[in-house]
Amino acid sequence: METHSDWTDLLLPSSGSGNPPLLENTMEAPASPLTNPTASSSHPAPPVFRVSSESSTAPEIGQNSTLLVSTGFPPASTYSTHPPDLILVSSDSVFFHVHRSTLQAASEHAFHISYSSLPPSPNGSAESVITISESSTTLNIILHTIYGLSCAHYLPSYEAVSTAVAALAANEIPVKRFMTPSSPLSDLVLAHAPLHPIDAYVLAAKYDLHDLAVPVSSHLLSFDLSSITDEMAKQIGSHYLKRLFLLHYERVEGLKRIIMPPPNSHPPTPTCTSTDQGKLATAWTLATASLVWSSSVDLTTTTIKSTIGPIENEIHCPICREALNNRTQALVTQWTKVQRTI
Numbered sequence: 001m002e003t004h005s006d007w008t009d010l011l012l013p014s015s016g017s018g019n020p021p022l023l024e025n026t027m028e029a030p031a032s033p034l035t036n037p038t039a040s041s042s043h044p045a046p047p048v049f050r051v052s053s054e055s056s057t058a059p060e061i062g063q064n065s066t067l068l069v070s071t072g073f074p075p076a077s078t079y080s081t082h083p084p085d086l087i088l089v090s091s092d093s094v095f096f097h098v099h100r101s102t103l104q105a106a107s108e109h110a111f112h113i114s115y116s117s118l119p120p121s122p123n124g125s126a127e128s129v130i131t132i133s134e135s136s137t138t139l140n141i142i143l144h145t146i147y148g149l150s151c152a153h154y155l156p157s158y159e160a161v162s163t164a165v166a167a168l169a170a171n172e173i174p175v176k177r178f179m180t181p182s183s184p185l186s187d188l189v190l191a192h193a194p195l196h197p198i199d200a201y202v203l204a205a206k207y208d209l210h211d212l213a214v215p216v217s218s219h220l221l222s223f224d225l226s227s228i229t230d231e232m233a234k235q236i237g238s239h240y241l242k243r244l245f246l247l248h249y250e251r252v253e254g255l256k257r258i259i260m261p262p263p264n265s266h267p268p269t270p271t272c273t274s275t276d277q278g279k280l281a282t283a284w285t286l287a288t289a290s291l292v293w294s295s296s297v298d299l300t301t302t303t304i305k306s307t308i309g310p311i312e313n314e315i316h317c318p319i320c321r322e323a324l325n326n327r328t329q330a331l332v333t334q335w336t337k338v339q340r341t342i
């Protein structure tokens with residue numbers, strides 16, 4: 001479990017029953033005795049606050065024990081017009097107070113729960129408690145996703161985000177429905193894409209998230225395709241794998257196409273003969289060939305200018321210098337228009 005330095009302590013009063021209220025699946029729990037925590041969920045804080053005691057691994061309602069309660073989904077959650085009527089308990093014993101109607105709207109069998117068989121939960125009365133096999137980190141991301149909320153302020157790692165996406169599918173919650181363009185979870189994956197480009201691409205491809213795979217692919221221009229493993233290829237699938245290879249191929253071919261023509265020549269003059277202009281054309285060919293042979297897929301306009309720029313120092317004809325500058329600028333403009341995504 002993570003270190004929770006700013007957890008807020010809450011003490012759960014004893015009911016005297018002595019019986020653990022958490023069953024394998026569901027049961028009636030006492031009306032929540034927890035008060036609204038003072039800890040705010042609007043800042044980058046850990047997603048739980050603490051109900052004190054040494055028993056942090058197996059909290060039990062009804063005893064003087066410890067409860068770890070999600071600050072994002074506290075008892076007084078205001079995400080709906082009615083109070084939370086269901087408690088989900090993560091594998092690391094963090095309590096999340098949620099609305100069964102919201103979960104059911106996400107999927108009829110979200111978290112493998114049979115909502116129709118849950119005991120009634122009129123406002124202010126008992127809540128059902130269900131144990132979930134996911135960790136609090138994963139469950140926090142899933143629930144934010146279902147509620148349409150961003151959890152970016154918790155700064156989840158890429159691994160946490162990736163695990164949460166897999167957990168959506170494992171818990172019968174449709175991934176494609178909750179990972180539409182600009183959805184909080186898609187934005188999280190995109191935020192990690194610069195540092196985890198191929199992993200993010202594998203994720204997008206695995207769940208056929210085309211609108212996510214497209215922007216992610218722009219971070220793969222410098223990726224060595226030969227490093228794709230058999231397992232990665234299997235997860236990406238033939239469709240998205242082909243598109244990634246085509247992206248690299250077409251950028252190389254596009255560069256070759258736009259880079260070939262040398263600067264315009266001009267009628268010979270006493271100071272700039274055809275031979276002189278031939279030297280410019282040769283210098284252009286050599287410089288641009290080095291660009292093609294280098295990292296052409298993710299070639300930057302800065303590299304183009306720095307590679308071709310020195311040629312100008314060898315040109316004394318003002319007409320040729322202008323032609324070189326115009327040709328370089330045209331090349332830069334054309335290169336920015338070459339496709340950068342699948």
Ligand SMILES: [Zn+2]
Binds near residue numbers: 272277317319320
């Ligand atoms: Zn000239």
